[in-house]
Amino acid sequence: MNVQSEASRNFSRRGFLGLAAAAAAVPALAACGGGSASKSSGGDVIKFWDMPWATTAYNDAAKKITESYAPTGSNAKASYQIIQWNNFYQTFSSAIASKTGPAVSTGGGFQAFQFEQQGQIAYADKVIEALKKNGQYDDFLPGVLEPFKSDKGYVAVPWQLDMRVFWYRKSLFDKAGAALPTDWASLLEAGKALKKIGAVGFGTGSGAGNNFGNHSMIMMMVNNGGGVFTKDGQLDLLNDRNVEAVEFLLELQSNGIIDPAAVGYTTDNMSAQWKDKKIGYGVFQAGAAERIGDTSGDFAVASPIAGPHGDKATLVFPNNIMMYKNTPSQDSSEAFLVYYMGQLKQLWQQKLMAALPVFKSITELPEFASNANNVKIVKEWQPIAKTFASQGSTLNANLAALDGGQALNQFTQTILTGKADAKTALTTFQSGLQSVLKK
Amino acid sequence: MSSTTAPSGLARARRGLAPGGSGGGPRKLNEGLNRKSKLSGQTSRTFFWLLLPSVVLLVLIHGYPLVYAGVQATHDGSLIDTGNFVGVDNFATVLSSPAFWKAAQFTLWFTIVGVFGSWAVGLGLALLLRTKIPAGSTFKVLLLLPWVVPIVVSSTAWNWLVATPDSLIPALFRNLGLGTPLFLADPNLAAVLVMVFKVWVSFPFMMMMTSAALASVDTTVYEAASMDGATKWQQFTQITLPMIARSTYISWILMTIFCVNDFPTIYLLNGGGPVDATTSLVVLAYRKVFQDFQTGPGVAIAFLMTLTLVVVSVFLYRQIRKSSVE
Numbered sequence: 066m067n068v069q070s071e072a073s074r075n076f077s078r079r080g081f082l083g084l085a086a087a088a089a090a091v092p093a094l095a096a097c098g099g100g101s102a103s104k105s106s107g108g109d110v111i112k113f114w115d116m117p118w119a120t121t122a123y124n125d126a127a128k129k130i131t132e133s134y135a136p137t138g139s140n141a142k143a144s145y146q147i148i149q150w151n152n153f154y155q156t157f158s159s160a161i162a163s164k165t166g167p168a169v170s171t172g173g174g175f176q177a178f179q180f181e182q183q184g185q186i187a188y189a190d191k192v193i194e195a196l197k198k199n200g201q202y203d204d205f206l207p208g209v210l211e212p213f214k215s216d217k218g219y220v221a222v223p224w225q226l227d228m229r230v231f232w233y234r235k236s237l238f239d240k241a242g243a244a245l246p247t248d249w250a251s252l253l254e255a256g257k258a259l260k261k262i263g264a265v266g267f268g269t270g271s272g273a274g275n276n277f278g279n280h281s282m283i284m285m286m287v288n289n290g291g292g293v294f295t296k297d298g299q300l301d302l303l304n305d306r307n308v309e310a311v312e313f314l315l316e317l318q319s320n321g322i323i324d325p326a327a328v329g330y331t332t333d334n335m336s337a338q339w340k341d342k343k344i345g346y347g348v349f350q351a352g353a354a355e356r357i358g359d360t361s362g363d364f365a366v367a368s369p370i371a372g373p374h375g376d377k378a379t380l381v382f383p384n385n386i387m388m389y390k391n392t393p394s395q396d397s398s399e400a401f402l403v404y405y406m407g408q409l410k411q412l413w414q415q416k417l418m419a420a421l422p423v424f425k426s427i428t429e430l431p432e433f434a435s436n437a438n439n440v441k442i443v444k445e446w447q448p449i450a451k452t453f454a455s456q457g458s459t460l461n462a463n464l465a466a467l468d469g470g471q472a473l474n475q476f477t478q479t480i481l482t483g484k485a486d487a488k489t490a491l492t493t494f495q496s497g498l499q500s501v502l503k504k
Numbered sequence: 505m506s507s508t509t510a511p512s513g514l515a516r517a518r519r520g521l522a523p524g525g526s527g528g529g530p531r532k533l534n535e536g537l538n539r540k541s542k543l544s545g546q547t548s549r550t551f552f553w554l555l556l557p558s559v560v561l562l563v564l565i566h567g568y569p570l571v572y573a574g575v576q577a578t579h580d581g582s583l584i585d586t587g588n589f590v591g592v593d594n595f596a597t598v599l600s601s602p603a604f605w606k607a608a609q610f611t612l613w614f615t616i617v618g619v620f621g622s623w624a625v626g627l628g629l630a631l632l633l634r635t636k637i638p639a640g641s642t643f644k645v646l647l648l649l650p651w652v653v654p655i656v657v658s659s660t661a662w663n664w665l666v667a668t669p670d671s672l673i674p675a676l677f678r679n680l681g682l683g684t685p686l687f688l689a690d691p692n693l694a695a696v697l698v699m700v701f702k703v704w705v706s707f708p709f710m711m712m713m714t715s716a717a718l719a720s721v722d723t724t725v726y727e728a729a730s731m732d733g734a735t736k737w738q739q740f741t742q743i744t745l746p747m748i749a750r751s752t753y754i755s756w757i758l759m760t761i762f763c764v765n766d767f768p769t770i771y772l773l774n775g776g777g778p779v780d781a782t783t784s785l786v787v788l789a790y791r792k793v794f795q796d797f798q799t800g801p802g803v804a805i806a807f808l809m810t811l812t813l814v815v816v817s818v819f820l821y822r823q824i825r826k827s828s829v830e
Contacts, residue, residue: 154794158583179797183584272667272688273775326669328778329688334667343670469795478779482689501796 109141109393111401114148114167123417130408134401141397161185168392169402175465177221177387182462187388187395188218195403204424209383212452212460221385224409226421228351229280229380230446231367237264237345248371249313256322259345266322268347270330271477278477281348284380285310289372292455302495311487318483328481351442352419366438368445381450463502472497577803594800607788611764614699614784618763619756621703626710634718651708659772662701688774691781698782702769710755717751753824757817764813785809
């Protein structure tokens with residue numbers, strides 16, 4: 066082999082290797098390059114990430130609202146992106162860590178507080194000031210804004226309320242000859258009567274992905290004047306009111322008033338049980354009639370019931386919109402959020418939302434007020450609604466670990482299967498929760 | 505008579521040396537060896553440069569996440585913030601937790617039933633489909649469906665079959681006078697259900713692996729065995745099983761990995777409940793990271809799972825090599 070051919074061979078080998086290395090390096094370098102949160106080739110854009118809160122028609126409408134935003138002055142335009150609920154926390158975390166996340170977003174109920182704890186949230190005080198100026202501040206329903214006010218400022222702005230309320234089947238109560246419960250004692254009696262006709266007197270469920278069971282437990286504690294935390298935010302599961310509430314739930318379970326299969330029910334299973342007239346009375350959410358496809362009036366919202374000490378309360382999850390520090394312009398984020406809050410009524414006018422609005426003016430819209438169940442929830446349930454932080458009032462990051470966490474889920478399933486007495490179950494719940502809560 | 509003994513002669517012959525000689529004398533031998541060594545060095549360098557891009561990519565794709573996971577497992581942070589270094593505290597916390605050992609126990613049973621249950625069903629069907637039955641190909645395609653259909657669809661279908669007292673299967677039991685089993689509400693029944701579901705989802709994979717292995721078995725071996733008076737059972741245990749052993753071990757390794765790492769089968773059917781009755785290690789790790797927001801302990805569980813899988817895989821690979829030698 067001559068020198069020339071050897072050199073040629075070496076050259077081509079090196080050339081190939083160089084090309085291969087370059088090809089390998091391009092995506093690697095691209096991945097290593099820090100992303101700018103909200104920049105596009107067309108200039109700065111406020112990225113708004115939203116969840117599938119209702120049907121796809123909802124997201125279409127929200128997208129339209131976002132893209133119709135015409136910023137004034139030097140403020141940036143906004144873009145819209147849907148983020149699926151599956152692994153949403155991971156999606157947000159990864160994006161925020163790589164600085165490719167949104168400037169503004171909806172999300173999990175306590176997500177804003179989790180990211181605030183990590184220094185990623187931009188406080189919304191200026192937005193609140195702007196809402197005061199345009200009159201929307203005074204339009205908030207009572208008590209919905211306060212849970213978002215921390216020592217440092219407003220962590221997020223509420224935009225809809227996910228309420229837990231009791232629903233009932235008129236036809237089943239008629240058939241059982243039972244009166245609608247007004248307190249726990251009459252709930253027990255009604256449950257027994259419903260059981261005689263093969264119906265369930267306390268509908269709930271805690272199967273895969275179903276949080277209604279968890280919420281039922283806390284709702285009953287809150288309904289009895291109890292709650293997971295003290296007023297100053299200390300864990301307080303073993304208080305007398307909680308023990309009393311859990312003992313009552315166990316009484317419902319042992320009397321067969323809670324469906325023995327409920328522990329395995331998904332939300333779809335639970336909806337099907339309501340639809341098939343197997344449940345006479347139980348915990349569900351606003352918009353449940355539309356969800357199960359029965360708006361005949363037979364399936365309706367019941368009035369709140371009183372606990373043994375006369376307390377009346379329920380649970381509410383105020384869903385919110387948050388802003389992040391990683392934004393091309395904080396002024397632009399704030400301007401967009403103020404605009405979006407002003408457009409919310411469109412979503413209820415188009416009847417796209419199952420949840421309750423946060424503005425009184427929306428509850429007065431004919432499209433909302435024509436639904437008797439909605440009106441009843443706003444009139445009777447909203448004023449007595451408390452958050453997961455109860456007996457405290459301000460939301461915090463720890464509530465995320467309570468809401469979706471294993472400690473509450475295990476506790477709920479223990480009660481629904483009657484596997485432990487109230488104090489034992491609450492003690493296990495307390496120690497499980499203690500181990501996951503950040504000090 | 506040559507002084508060269510037969511074995512050393514053969515060795516020399518394999519090296520290209522003349523009997524009793526040096527293959528051209530010491531100088532030529534040295535030149536040859538030098539050239540060979542030079543070529544060998546060149547070849548090694550070529551291989552090195554050719555492999556480098558792939559190695560770099562592998563390190564970036566697998567190595568970096570592994571190292572980062574190692575960092576998370578030894579810190580008390582979150583998905584965004586690494587947090588403080590805590591050494592092996594997360595591993596100690598996990599290993600001293602009853603929930604971990606309960607999940608490990610369930611994972612063990614889930615894997616044993618998943619691997620051997622699906623293998624037994626798959627082997628049986630592969631043997632059945634090897635015989636000439638009408639519409640055999642159609643059956644093969646139909647039997648693949650549980651593997652092909654997305655788990656999210658099949659788990660919904662199974663949920664529909666068993667979830668409520670009035671679902672199809674509990675109603676069937678009731679009509680047969682066997683009570684009303686609550687498959688998703690009773691901890692023991694839930695565990696059985698999840699395992700049966702896993703077998704149902706996995707047997708087509710085993711069937712295909714075994715069918716491929718059976719196709720390579722020479723049928724004349726059976727004829728010969730038959731002529732020697734071997735019974736069908738003897739043919740199965742003495743011919744079929746040994747001849748598909750290599751494929752069987754590979755399928756066991758793969759299915760063991762599939763079972764230990766199986767998240768959707770369990771989570772979609774009943775979320776690991778009731779009361780943790782069907783919580784496997786991977787479900788527990790998911791809950792720790794994404795529901796309890798305890799990244800360190802969650803990743804520590806994942807590391808322990810990986811370690812266990814490596815040990816089991818090495819053991820089974822040794823069995824494969826043993827079966828190859830035999």
